[in-house]
Amino acid sequence: MQLLAADTTGMSTAPARPLDGKTALITGSTSGIGLGVANALAARGANIVLNGFGDPTSVEMTRQGMATEHRVQVTYSPADLSDPAAITEMLEFTWDVLGPVDILVNNAGIQHVAPIEQFPVSKWDAILAINLSSAFHTIRAVLPEMVERGWGRIVNIASAHGLVASPFKSAYVAAKHGVIGLTRTVALETAQAGVTCNAICPGYVWTPLVEKQIAEQARAHGIPPGKVVSDILLKSQPNKQFASVEEIGGLTAFLCSELGASMTGAALAVDGGWTAQ
Ligand code: NAD
Numbered sequence: 001m002q003l004l005a006a007d008t009t010g011m012s013t014a015p016a017r018p019l020d021g022k023t024a025l026i027t028g029s030t031s032g033i034g035l036g037v038a039n040a041l042a043a044r045g046a047n048i049v050l051n052g053f054g055d056p057t058s059v060e061m062t063r064q065g066m067a068t069e070h071r072v073q074v075t076y077s078p079a080d081l082s083d084p085a086a087i088t089e090m091l092e093f094t095w096d097v098l099g100p101v102d103i104l105v106n107n108a109g110i111q112h113v114a115p116i117e118q119f120p121v122s123k124w125d126a127i128l129a130i131n132l133s134s135a136f137h138t139i140r141a142v143l144p145e146m147v148e149r150g151w152g153r154i155v156n157i158a159s160a161h162g163l164v165a166s167p168f169k170s171a172y173v174a175a176k177h178g179v180i181g182l183t184r185t186v187a188l189e190t191a192q193a194g195v196t197c198n199a200i201c202p203g204y205v206w207t208p209l210v211e212k213q214i215a216e217q218a219r220a221h222g223i224p225p226g227k228v229v230s231d232i233l234l235k236s237q238p239n240k241q242f243a244s245v246e247e248i249g250g251l252t253a254f255l256c257s258e259l260g261a262s263m264t265g266a267a268l269a270v271d272g273g274w275t276a277q
Contacts, residue, residue: 014071017045018257023098025091025142027081027134028108030054030062032207033157036245037105040253042070046103049094050076073098081108081134082126091141100145103256106135106179107157111209113216116170124171131175132182139186143195152195153256156183157248160203160271166236168220176201180267187265196264198255203271204233206242239272 024041028034030052042048050063059076067074075097079090094101109131112123135156146152161169162176179199186197204210210233217228234240247270254260269275 017043019103019253020045022046022102022256023049023094023100024103024105024256025049025094025101025138026051026105026107027138028052029105030059032209033202033205033245033248034105034107035062036249037107037155037157037252038074038249039066039070040246040249041103041105041256042066042072042074044253044256045070045072046256047073047098048075049090049098049101050074051079051081051090052108053078053080082129084133084137087134087137088141091138100149101142102146102149102151103153103155104138104142105155105157105252106138108134109157109209111169111172111213111216113168113213113220115168115220119170127171128175128178131172132178135179135182139182139197143186143190146195147190147193150194152190152193153260154183154186154195154197155252155255156180156197156199158183158199158201158267160201160236160269160274162199162201163267163269163275168217183267184265191264196255196260198260198263198265199267200248200251200255201267201269201271201275202243202248203237203269203274204242205245205248205270207245210242236274236277237272238274238277241272243270243272 024046026034026038029038029050038048063074063076077090077093079086156179158179159176161173162180165173183199214225214228218225
């Protein structure tokens with residue numbers, strides 16, 4: 001039987017969606033994977049908090065477009081996730097506008113590619129802060145209310161680089177391995193609370209972050225950009241294809257559904273077979 005949502009007149013209208021009424025905060029969702037995840041959750045009825053950097057006009061167009069297309073509330077926080085005080089402000093703003101967070105997706109991330117002896121200390125600090133510590137700050141803040149309500153979903157966007165290493169990515173690989181450790185720990189601490197915590201480990205997904213890396217890798221290895229794609233990026237990915245942001249969004253939506261209730265503490269590879277080798 002199909003469930004129908006009642007409108008204010010008591011008449012049946014649109015079919016109920018699995019995440020209707022839930023609040024989902026997706027960090028780093030003005031672009032790439034985060035935006036794909038936000039769209040996937042909005043399509044299933046969740047109200048959305050977008051976060052990340054970007055041109056204010058285009059962020060506003062994204063916000064309005066998502067709200068209209070999916071008939072949900074969409075709001076935006078420009079918080080810089082390298083700053084714990086800004087994270088606190090983002091969470092207070094979220095609570096004020098959409099109430100407690102039911103679904104937290106820690107996705108914001110940056111990359112820098114350089115041999116370790118030339119790796120700038122400031123880049124190391126920024127990558128650890130944004131890619132790893134921000135997830136600690138968001139999780140510790142939203143968890144008490146998830147536990148109190150007996151329902152919550154935390155999805156951390158890690159990477160194949162959370163499971164295996166590549167040269168010239170010391171900070172990124174260290175941070176992503178850390179994200180998987182954090183995921184497993186939170187899963188154990190919340191196992192009986194109705195809250196799940198999982199990591200998604202994409203191989204290469206075609207996004208602005210990857211486009212930027214192509215130029216950086218070309219410099220680090222001293223080869224043309226075209227060769228970076230064939231000989232470095234997709235070299236380890238046996239299916240020789242970039243994954244799409246829709247694939248990551250679909251998996252996140254599954255983890256947030258009731259069918260994902262027993263999946264917790266997992267590090268789920270979406271990498272065309274990379275880490276099967
Ligand atoms: P992207 O560059 O397209 O998007 C990154 C998002 O994070 C943007 O919204 C950006 O504004 C935001 N962001 C960056 N710094 C921030 C900060 N200090 N505070 C708040 N927001 C900030 O990148 P993407 O490829 O979509 O990557 C998203 C996540 O997926 C990252 O954690 C990345 O490590 C991970 N990942 C990506 C790939 C890939 O191939 N693209 C593979 C594995 C894992």
